[in-house]
Amino acid sequence: MIFWDIIEHTMLPLFFLVGVGYFLDKKFHMDIKTMSKMIFYLIVPSFLFTNIYTTEFPAASFHMVGSLVLFMFLSFLLATAVGRIRHYDQGMMSSCRNALMFNNTGNLGIAVILLIFSHSPFVVDGQTPYLQEAMTVQIIFFVSQSVLLNTLGLYQGARGHYTPLDALRVILHMPIIYAFLAALLCRWGGVDAKSFFLWPVLEMAGKCLLPVAMVSIGAQLSQTRIEWFNREVEIVCLMKLFVMPAVGLLMIFAANRFLPGLFTPISALVFLIYCSIPTAVNTSLYAIEFDNHPDYATQCVLNTTVLSCISITVFTAVGKSLFLG
Numbered sequence: 001m002i003f004w005d006i007i008e009h010t011m012l013p014l015f016f017l018v019g020v021g022y023f024l025d026k027k028f029h030m031d032i033k034t035m036s037k038m039i040f041y042l043i044v045p046s047f048l049f050t051n052i053y054t055t056e057f058p059a060a061s062f063h064m065v066g067s068l069v070l071f072m073f074l075s076f077l078l079a080t081a082v083g084r085i086r087h088y089d090q091g092m093m094s095s096c097r098n099a100l101m102f103n104n105t106g107n108l109g110i111a112v113i114l115l116i117f118s119h120s121p122f123v124v125d126g127q128t129p130y131l132q133e134a135m136t137v138q139i140i141f142f143v144s145q146s147v148l149l150n151t152l153g154l155y156q157g158a159r160g161h162y163t164p165l166d167a168l169r170v171i172l173h174m175p176i177i178y179a180f181l182a183a184l185l186c187r188w189g190g191v192d193a194k195s196f197f198l199w200p201v202l203e204m205a206g207k208c209l210l211p212v213a214m215v216s217i218g219a220q221l222s223q224t225r226i227e228w229f230n231r232e233v234e235i236v237c238l239m240k241l242f243v244m245p246a247v248g249l250l251m252i253f254a255a256n257r258f259l260p261g262l263f264t265p266i267s268a269l270v271f272l273i274y275c276s277i278p279t280a281v282n283t284s285l286y287a288i289e290f291d292n293h294p295d296y297a298t299q300c301v302l303n304t305t306v307l308s309c310i311s312i313t314v315f316t317a318v319g320k321s322l323f324l325g
Contacts, residue, residue, distance in 0.1 A: 003313065003314075003317040005119075005120045005121045006116065006121075006313050006316050006317055006320075007313055009115065009116075009119035009120055010112065010115045010116045010119060010312075010313075010316070011309050011312065011313050013115060014108075014111060014112065014115060014214055014309075015309060017210075017211055017214035017215055017218065018214050018215075018217050018218035018221065019218060020214075020215055020218060021214065021215035021216060021217060021218020021219040021220075021221075021222070022218035022219065022221055022222045023218075023222075024215065024218070024219065025218065025219035025222035025223060026222055030219045032216065032219055032220055032223060035212070035215075035216040035219065036216065038212070039107060039209070039212060039213060039216060040175065041175050042205050043205050043206065043208050043209050043212060043213075044106060044107075044175075044176055044179075044209065045175045045176055045178070045179035046179070046201070046202040046203075046205035046206040047110070047205070047206035047207075047209045048139070048142075048143070048176055048179045048180055048183065048206075049179040049180075049182060049183045049193075049202055049206075050183075050199075050202050050203055050206045051135060051139055051206070052139060052179075052180060052183035052184065052187075053183045053186055053187060053193050055132070055135070055136050055139065056136075057136060057140070058133075058136065060262065060264075060267070061140055063259075063262050064137055064140045064141065064144075064267065064271075065140060065144045067251065067255065067262075067263075067271060068140075068141055068144050068145065068274075069144070069148075070251065071244075071247070071248060071251060071275065072101045072102075072145075072148065074244075074247055074251075075097075075100040075101040075244060076097055076100075076101055078100060078239060078243070078244070078247075079093070079096045079097040079099070079100040079101065079239075080093070080097065082096060082235060082239065083096050083097075086232065086235070091292045091293055092232075092293050092296065094156040094157065094292060095156075095157070095283070095287050095292055095293045095296055095297045095300070096232075096236065097156055098153050098156050098157055098279075098280075098283040098286065098287075098297070099236045099240065099279045099283055099297065099300040099301075099304075100236065100239055100240055100244065100279075101152075101153070102145060102148075102149045102153050102279065102280040102282070102283055103145065103274060103275075103277040103278065103279065103280055104277055104278050104279065104280045104281060104301075104305070105138070105141050105142050105145050105274060105277060105280070106142055106146070106213075106280075107209065107213030107214070107216070107217065108213065108214075108217065108277060108278065108305070108308075109138060109141070109142065109273075109274060109277050110135075110138060110142065110209060110210070110213075111209065111210040111213055111214060112273060112277065112312060113134050113135060113138045113270060113273065114131075114135070114210055115210070116134075116273070116316060117130045117131040117134040117135075118131055121320065122320075130266050130324075133264070133266045133267070134266050134269075134270050137266070137267045137270040137271070138270055138274075141270075141271075141274050143176070143180055145280075146174070146176055147171065147177070149280055149282055149283075150170050150171060150174055150282070151168075151170070151171060153280070153282065153283060153286065154170055154286055156286075157283065157286025157287055157290055157292055157297075158286065158290045158292070217305065220281070220302075221302060221305070221306070224298060224302055226299070226302045226303060226306065227295075227299050227303075228303070230296075230299060232296060233296065233299045233300055233303050234303075236279070236300045236303075236304065237300075237303050237304055237307055240278065240279060240300075240304050241276060241278070241304060241307055241308060241310070241311035242311060244275050244276075245272060245275040245276040245311060245315045247275070248271060248272055248274070248275030248276075249272060249275075249315075249318075249319075251271075252268045252271060252272065256268075265323040265324050266323075266324075268319065268322075268323045269316070269319040269320065269323050269324065272315050272316075272318070272319040273312065273315065273316055273319065275315070276308065276311040276312050276314075276315040276316075277308060277312065278301065278304035278305040278307075278308040279300050279301045279304045279305075280301075281301055283297055283300070283301065284297040284298040284300070284301045
């Protein structure tokens with residue numbers, strides 16, 4: 001029952017929007033770069049600012065960041081092992097590491113959490129009691145990974161051609177960093193951001209994230225041919241969507257065994273969902289920019305995105321049964 005509820009109320013709406021984007025692009029040939037810039041420079045920063053400003057972060061926030069970093073380190077080790085077994089060169093190894101380490105926690109991840117915790121079986125008496133905590137944890141994951149993706153991920157994508165100073169310059173050009181800092185300054189400085197004339201604009205832009213992000217993913221799928229039965233891509237799909245979520249599940253049990261209460265039922269479920277989300281789109285952009293096995297990196301993103309409808313559904317259902325009964 002839980003499995004079908006998740007498919008009906010979460011996965012079908014998400015992939016319907018992806019399908020809309022796919023067919024709109026086939027008919028009108030949409031400009032993906034323009035959509036991406038709108039998401040990156042307007043929608044995501046607006047979403048972050050309004051949510052960080054209004055969200056009370058728990059004391060366990062640093063523990064969540066630590067769990068994310070540990071998970072990414074384990075992904076790094078797994079990718080390194082795969083690369084050595086398959087005899088990858090340095091560039092291929094870096095692309096494999098990026099594919100396993102970084103998840104699409106921005107547009108797809110946030111959209112998944114919003115839908116999952118806003119619909120059955122997570123609605124109680126017409127209310128959404130889990131949504132606020134789930135979104136808080138998701139925002140922590142999103143901000144933390146965004147910094148790492150645009151520093152370490154960029155460095156790996158460039159095969160070491162970028163210096164730490166180059167990575168710092170990239171960080172300073174990320175609008176989400178300034179949205180994050182502005183929200184914290186407003187909160188700590190006692191500034192009433194809701195009285196500012198831009199607040200309604202930020203709210204409306206932030207609420208566009210789910211549909212615009214999903215439509216843009218569909219348009220991207222329309223413009224890139226998916227290659228199935230590529231052995232190296234299949235390995236990443238298996239590791240990314242099924243092995244790493246299992247690793248995440250073991251991390252949750254181990255953490256709560258030795259540090260009871262580190263993961264609440266909601267944060268445990270959000271972390272497990274995070275572990276089952278496909279590869280971040282930026283990893284393919286970096287590979288294309290630096291000519292670092294771009295076809296391989298792009299196919300990893302596309303294949304894991306398509307197949308994530310299985311992994312997200314399965315591990316959400318498993319997490320719901322294990323952590324929330």
